[in-house]
Structures are given as C-alpha cells and as structure tokens.
Amino acid sequence: MMEAVIANRPVELNEEGYFLKPEQWDREIAHAIAEEEEISLTDKHFEVIDYIRDQYDKDVALTIRRIGKSGVVNIKEFYALFPDGPLKKASRIAGIPKPASCI
Amino acid sequence: METLEAPVKKKAKKEKKLRKIMIINSKATIDAAYAALILANGARMEGIASEMFCTFFGLEMITKEKMKHLHVATVGNPGMHIPTMIGGLPGMESFASNMMKKEMEKLDIPEIDEFIEIYQASGGKIFACKLAMDMFHLKEQDLIDDLDGVLTVGDFYNRADEEGAQIIFI
Numbered sequence: 001m002m003e004a005v006i007a008n009r010p011v012e013l014n015e016e017g018y019f020l021k022p023e024q025w026d027r028e029i030a031h032a033i034a035e036e037e038e039i040s041l042t043d044k045h046f047e048v049i050d051y052i053r054d055q056y057d058k059d060v061a062l063t064i065r066r067i068g069k070s071g072v073v074n075i076k077e078f079y080a081l082f083p084d085g086p087l088k089k090a091s092r093i094a095g096i097p098k099p100a101s102c103i
Numbered sequence: 104m105e106t107l108e109a110p111v112k113k114k115a116k117k118e119k120k121l122r123k124i125m126i127i128n129s130k131a132t133i134d135a136a137y138a139a140l141i142l143a144n145g146a147r148m149e150g151i152a153s154e155m156f157c158t159f160f161g162l163e164m165i166t167k168e169k170m171k172h173l174h175v176a177t178v179g180n181p182g183m184h185i186p187t188m189i190g191g192l193p194g195m196e197s198f199a200s201n202m203m204k205k206e207m208e209k210l211d212i213p214e215i216d217e218f219i220e221i222y223q224a225s226g227g228k229i230f231a232c233k234l235a236m237d238m239f240h241l242k243e244q245d246l247i248d249d250l251d252g253v254l255t256v257g258d259f260y261n262r263a264d265e266e267g268a269q270i271i272f273i
Contacts, residue, residue: 061211063211064144064148064221064225065211065213065217065221066211068221068224074224075221075224075225076224076225079147079224079225079226083150084149084150085148085149085150086148087148088148088149101148102141102145103141103144103145103210103211103212103213103218
C-alpha cells in the first residue's frame, strides 16, 4: 500500500496504482488519472465509469462481457474509449481496486 | 508504508516487450478452444495485439455447424478421472460436455460463438489454415462470417515477423 496525492487529495493506492479505498475518489481525480493515461474524459467515459463504480458497489465482479451487455457501451466502444487494456484502465480511472478477471 | 512526495503523475511508460500474441489452435475439444480464446482475448485485455490461427481440428471452433457442439474428451483424458470403458459409453461425452458448460456459465464464461464475437470486437483477428480447410473439404462459407482470412503457414509466419511477437501452439 502507498499513499499518494492526486488532484491535491490524499489517496491510498496499491503498488500498481489502483485505489484501495474507492470512497476517496472523485471526478477530478478521475480526470487526473486519465490524463496520466493520455485519455481525455468525455461524458461517455463517465457513463462507463459510473456503471463500473455502481457494479463495484453492488459487489459484482466485472468482466468485459458484462460491460458489453451493460447497455452503456458495446465492447468495441469500450476498447476505443479506454485503449490498451480497457478493463484495467477504466477500473483505475474509476477508482476501484484492480479487477481480477480473465474474460 | 511509503509515501510519495509527488503525485503519481506521469509514471514512466514502460515499453512492452510482449507486443503480439499468436495462438495456433489445432484441437477441437472444448478445453482447447477455450484455452485458445482465453489466451487470445486476454492478450487484447492487456493491450497486446492478438491473432488466432485455427488449423486441423481447431477449425471446428470456427465452423458454423460445429462450433456450438464442441465436446470434452472422455476417453484417453486422464484429467476426467473416468475409467476408459465408462468414458466410451454412448452419451458420455455429451453429458460431460454439458456439465462443463454449466460450470463455465456460472463463471460468466461465454459460449464459443459469443466469445469469438467479444474477441473480434476487441480487435483480435481469427484466421483459418488453408491446407486444413482443403483437407476437411471446408469452404469459407462453412466458417464464421467474420473470419479475417485464410492463411498458408508462410502467411502466418510473415504475420509473426515483428518485434515482440510470440507464438503459442495448442
């Protein structure tokens, strides 16, 4: 575990930069992490982020398949919004712990 | 507990050494098809380029009429822990295959056709082996509509000829 400051807010992250306490997250933090990933967040990104956080709150394990069926984005759009590893990137930007998914 | 002075900003981009995964699937069993798809799709999930090459019996997973009826081998498969004589009884393969599919559904693992759609939507490519198609008298229209092409072994190696490419045979 390590402590970091993102968008002037103290947060707790794991070694790979994923949030350990999702309640420390807010939208400005999301923008700051996204910038680091060279993604500029749009409303569509936030729709996905909100969905991911909602699923996390409901204790549902996230998979690409589930996101594709969410009605929020299809899989192609999801890969386009968060290029090079969408599930992991989106989870990091959404401030939830690293997803442990193989599918 | 370590504390970072500066924000996590601009972490140095690590250059990926593994840039492209190429999976050759030569088998028709459920376990081989899923191993191939999970490896190939998993590469896309990590932002790694991914291609799949189906040859020999591996063509069954992309053959329209066969892809929904793949089986696990109940004979000659020590992993099943079924005596060979019992494994050979009629209906045994279907029974074992259905049991396996149920377990996979519980884990949110999609069926083969849906998995292929997910994989291709992620940017993954699927190719068929020309020689094996000729051998099994398969035409392109017998295979999935979104096939990315039919390749010879030479074509396949040419696609692998780039830095950071790895070939995995199943």
